[in-house]
Amino acid sequence: MRLAPVLVCVPLLLAGCSSSPDGPVEPELPAESDFAQGTCREAAPDLLELGRALPRLGDDSTVPADVQQVLADVQDRLAFFAEAADPALAGVLPTLVERIGGVRIRAVGNSYEPSLGEDLQAAYDEALAACTG
Amino acid sequence: MAPPLQSTTRRRVIAILAAGATAASSAALLAPGTSSASSHREAPYTLSDPQADNTDTYAFVSPDNPNTVTLAANFQGFQEPAQGPNFYPFDNKARYEIHIDNNGDAKPDITYRWTFKDVDNRGTAERGATDGTFLLNDGPVTSFDDATLKFKQTYTLQGIRYNADRTEQAPVALVTDGKAAPPNVGKASTPDYAKLRNEAITPVTTSAGAGKSFAGPSDDPFFLDLRIFDLLYGGDLSEVGYDGLSGYNVNTVALQVPKSLLVANGDATKNPVVGVWSTTSRAKNRVLLDNNAAPQTSVDEDSDTVQASGPFVQVSRLGNPLVNEAVVPANLKDFFNRSTPDTDAKFLPKVQDPEVPILVESIYKIPNPNKLGGVVAKRNDLSAAFLTGFSKDVFAGRTFGGLGSGVLDADLNSLDLNEVSPSPVPAEYLRLNVNVAPKKPGDQGFSRLGAVGGDLSGYPNGRRLTDDVVDIALQVLEGVLVRPAGATKNAVAGLGDAVNASDRAVTAAFPYVALPHSGSELRKGTSPLQFRQQFLSSGGVVSARAYGISPGAKGGTAQLVGVMGNGGLKHLGYAKIDASGRTTSTLQVRQRPGLQLTLLWRITPASGSGSEAVSGPPTTITVR
Numbered sequence: 214m215r216l217a218p219v220l221v222c223v224p225l226l227l228a229g230c231s232s233s234p235d236g237p238v239e240p241e242l243p244a245e246s247d248f249a250q251g252t253c254r255e256a257a258p259d260l261l262e263l264g265r266a267l268p269r270l271g272d273d274s275t276v277p278a279d280v281q282q283v284l285a286d287v288q289d290r291l292a293f294f295a296e297a298a299d300p301a302l303a304g305v306l307p308t309l310v311e312r313i314g315g316v317r318i319r320a321v322g323n324s325y326e327p328s329l330g331e332d333l334q335a336a337y338d339e340a341l342a343a344c345t346g
Numbered sequence: 347m348a349p350p351l352q353s354t355t356r357r358r359v360i361a362i363l364a365a366g367a368t369a370a371s372s373a374a375l376l377a378p379g380t381s382s383a384s385s386h387r388e389a390p391y392t393l394s395d396p397q398a399d400n401t402d403t404y405a406f407v408s409p410d411n412p413n414t415v416t417l418a419a420n421f422q423g424f425q426e427p428a429q430g431p432n433f434y435p436f437d438n439k440a441r442y443e444i445h446i447d448n449n450g451d452a453k454p455d456i457t458y459r460w461t462f463k464d465v466d467n468r469g470t471a472e473r474g475a476t477d478g479t480f481l482l483n484d485g486p487v488t489s490f491d492d493a494t495l496k497f498k499q500t501y502t503l504q505g506i507r508y509n510a511d512r513t514e515q516a517p518v519a520l521v522t523d524g525k526a527a528p529p530n531v532g533k534a535s536t537p538d539y540a541k542l543r544n545e546a547i548t549p550v551t552t553s554a555g556a557g558k559s560f561a562g563p564s565d566d567p568f569f570l571d572l573r574i575f576d577l578l579y580g581g582d583l584s585e586v587g588y589d590g591l592s593g594y595n596v597n598t599v600a601l602q603v604p605k606s607l608l609v610a611n612g613d614a615t616k617n618p619v620v621g622v623w624s625t626t627s628r629a630k631n632r633v634l635l636d637n638n639a640a641p642q643t644s645v646d647e648d649s650d651t652v653q654a655s656g657p658f659v660q661v662s663r664l665g666n667p668l669v670n671e672a673v674v675p676a677n678l679k680d681f682f683n684r685s686t687p688d689t690d691a692k693f694l695p696k697v698q699d700p701e702v703p704i705l706v707e708s709i710y711k712i713p714n715p716n717k718l719g720g721v722v723a724k725r726n727d728l729s730a731a732f733l734t735g736f737s738k739d740v741f742a743g744r745t746f747g748g749l750g751s752g753v754l755d756a757d758l759n760s761l762d763l764n765e766v767s768p769s770p771v772p773a774e775y776l777r778l779n780v781n782v783a784p785k786k787p788g789d790q791g792f793s794r795l796g797a798v799g800g801d802l803s804g805y806p807n808g809r810r811l812t813d814d815v816v817d818i819a820l821q822v823l824e825g826v827l828v829r830p831a832g833a834t835k836n837a838v839a840g841l842g843d844a845v846n847a848s849d850r851a852v853t854a855a856f857p858y859v860a861l862p863h864s865g866s867e868l869r870k871g872t873s874p875l876q877f878r879q880q881f882l883s884s885g886g887v888v889s890a891r892a893y894g895i896s897p898g899a900k901g902g903t904a905q906l907v908g909v910m911g912n913g914g915l916k917h918l919g920y921a922k923i924d925a926s927g928r929t930t931s932t933l934q935v936r937q938r939p940g941l942q943l944t945l946l947w948r949i950t951p952a953s954g955s956g957s958e959a960v961s962g963p964p965t966t967i968t969v970r
Binding site for chain 1: 706710711712713832833834836837838840841842843844880882884970
């Protein structure tokens with residue numbers, strides 16, 4: 214390591230700074246009835262639950278335990294749907310399940326990176342579009 | 347179609363882990379538990395024979411003397427520093443060996459053999475003495491030769507070369523009656539242990555020049571969070587980052603010799619790569635004395651209970667770390683330990699289809715890299731890492747029958763780089779290209795992740811004491827070398843156990859292993875002052891905090907310290923400690939992304955608390 218002269222140390226009191234006082238913005242999500250019949254409609258509750266959890270991934274290396282639990286539960290059920298998904302979701306849902314796994318395995322070790330959340334969000338948006346577009 | 351119940355995942359995981367020894371052995375990479383670390387107590391036999399248990403092997407170009415190579419092997423892990431009065435001597439009936447293959451036949455061309463002799467002056471009347479004692483020492487010990495050191499060990503180091511028919515040539519004695527460093531009993535018994543350790547560094551004269559030998563206890567340089575098993579469960583590991591081997595010692599043998607001594611024909615230009623592994627061997631026959639048999643009248647190479655005889659056979663083996671844990675099923679671990687590298691092809695199926703990715707897929711639903719794109723493929727990356735090494739010929743499939751093809755197009759550490767061995771045998775051992783310049787922590791380009799982190803002077807090009815082989819292995823097993831670029835590759839590229847260094851920093855000079863913990867130290871869990879530290883980086887800022895600070899530090903302060911490239915320390919800031927045992931503020935260090943910083947917290951209790959200040963382990967983090 215070369216700390217050397219370029220190192221700048223900025224001690225900061227972070228209390229109250231790590232998260233917005235208002236918390237994460239609630240995402241605008243479609244209604245369950247907006248989901249197409251078939252796999253989409255069956256998976257709608259889980260997709261919506263995932264959609265509500267995504268903004269809470271945050272930008273830190275840690276992910277709240279309750280969010281991790283939501284991811285695990287939702288992933289478990291979405292994986293079940295992915296095994297026999299309608300053609301419109303055949304490629305989308307497995308990708309979504311896989312990216313949830315990428316977030317989970319890093320979150321559980323406190324090495325989560327926001328870019329993984331962005332990848333998950335992209336897969337989620339694609340699934341949502343396939344179901345409600 | 348009804349979705350499954352939430353508990354299905356957990357039940358499935360439990361079923362997998364309970365399914366049998368094979369699953370459990372695979373999980374051991376992620377979670378050795380107290381029964382296994384790199385290769386600590388990993389096999390049924392070594393559980394019962396801890397003195398013979400070979401835990402880790404290291405081979406690296408000496409950072410302070412790059413014309414030499416340092417070889418080291420560790421034995422008998424999980425040594426509690428205060429465990430007297432016997433402590434943890436080497437077994438005087440075992441052979442501790444490090445082997446070199448420099449012509450690619452996976453058989454030793456050179457063997458360095460350490461054997462130990464007890465110098466036992468504790469005495470009993472039955473053995474002709476009048477003042478028997480149970481203590482290792484009956485006064486302070488300031489020198490190996492002090493009369494107060496009642497029990498000690500000397501050793502012989504032999505260098506052995508082989509005839510064409512594989513018989514051993516006459517051994518060359520490199521060290522005779524060498525001093526094995528005694529245990530670090532405690533501050534009353536061994537007040538200047540560093541001096542005692544230095545006495546145990548013995549000069550060696552070889553045909554190629556001067557070298558050094560060492561035998562004795564050291565801090566176990568292996569590091570990992572033993573609780574990582576819970577990660578596999580998906581449990582709450584909000585406090586990952588605890589080195590489960592911190593505070594424990596291990597027995598080390600180490601040798602530094604000119605690199606020209608190790609390479610084929612003494613020519614490192616034409617033959618730069620050597621294979622390295624270590625073993626422990628025992629006499630084949632062991633006889634226990636009868637009930638009520640009288641004490642033996644003399645102390646010789648037999649103990650008072652066991653008499654050994656017959657040819658020596660191999661009982662423990664170590665090349666690459668974690669292989670006998672993460673790759674070899676439980677019921678084959680003893681078999682692996684007595685196998686020789688030239689027969690390793692039989693383990694190929696286990697290497698190419700490891701079980702850890704299967705478990706990870708079951709739990710996290712990250713597809714097993716063995717079937718990327720829906721095609722079940724051999725894991726050539728694992729073949730290359732464990733069995734062939736990396737070279738352009740390996741990459742092109744021109745050697746080793748195509749094992750390892752297409753993984754890394756670089757001439758790094760395959761023995762097919764040697765002029766003498768164009769068609770080497772696949773074998774599980776460390777491979778070191780002695781011509782790659784060494785890097786140590788603080789050097790430009792150093793990475794604890796070795797070649798995976800872009801630092802070709804580290805594992806799997808040999809193995810340095812500072813290489814984070816758990817994180818490397820986890821990432822490689824999960825396919826970081828073979829997955830296509832994208833989200834999943836990014837996810838597995840950051841896997842790890844959050845323990846990035848040993849609790850004690852390696853030393854700058856031979857034997858490099860840190861001094862052993864003293865018996866006076868209180869191990870974690872009994873110490874009045876414990877804490878955890880966390881360093882996170884994002885946006886060019888490293889955020890540092892300490893937490894889980896034991897009540898003994900109440901009212902004290904926490905100091906953030908940077909470790910400089912030269913090993914010096916730099917004060918970076920203070921934080922107070924709140925009643926819940928956390929720093930009241932998170933300190934931030936701003937730096938350019940990509941730079942590596944080594945940081946630690948030092949906790950100082952309030953004056954009058956009776957507790958002593960303690961420092962966390964130096965932790966290297968890459969600024970993101």
